[in-house]
Amino acid sequence: MPRVSINRKEHFNAAHRLYNPDWSDEKNESVFGKCNNPNWHGHNYEIIVTLTGEVDPDTGYVYDMKKLSDLVKEQVLNRFDHKNLNLDIKEFQNLIPTAENIVKVIYDLLRDKIEEKYEMKITLYETERNFVEYPS
Template sequence: MTENRVAVFRKENFNAAHRLHNPDWSDEKNARIFGKCNNPHYHGHNYDLIVQVTGAVDPETGYVFDMKILSDLIKEQVLDRFDHKNLNLDTREFRNLNPSAENIAIVIYKLLRDKIDTTLDLKIRLYETERNFVEYPVH
């Protein structure tokens, strides 16, 4: 008998400022590579976050994962930590890590992964703009 695997999704959003900058590079190289995203006074995004959890449907609850618990986890682990923050200055996660959309998605994944049963697959989709988004992990 095959198991009934279903993906469930929770969408949230948060606002954060950041600056893309590599301290090992010259100001000129940073400006050339990162453009406006290297503004020394930072810039912000309205991020849309989609957290996907995939697994078997529990025959007793009918759930893959309790969405209230997922909502609470995202609030505690992500929103409370990053919303209305300057990622470079206000968070320990990005003090020494360039806060690109790719790195933000990986950090969010790591913050949530150990809070969700490993029998369930976890995927993060992060929209930095309406047209630019990243996913992690990629299988």
């Protein structure tokens, strides 16, 4: 059977601060710059969930897009949208909410809910020009 990739794009808005508590304020400022603002800053994140698998001959689907949309909403958007990632999201209590760490957390949240027969990749845009993918 042919393997096809499907994609679902969503967005959420969230605030965060890049800060390593083991470092001095000066080192945090030097490494993270404006992203270290103690009063937080925010992004309009775009997320693309890609699933790759065989086309089901009975449905013509790789994966039901409505099911994927609902899963992304439940596991990601409802948790992250209009939140302070540092304060409101348990996964970032001891993890710096960089785009690299955010994409990995999102992947783990969704991977637990999607069968292993599907390859999965998450692309997270922090800005129009800056994005990360996991796995790469």
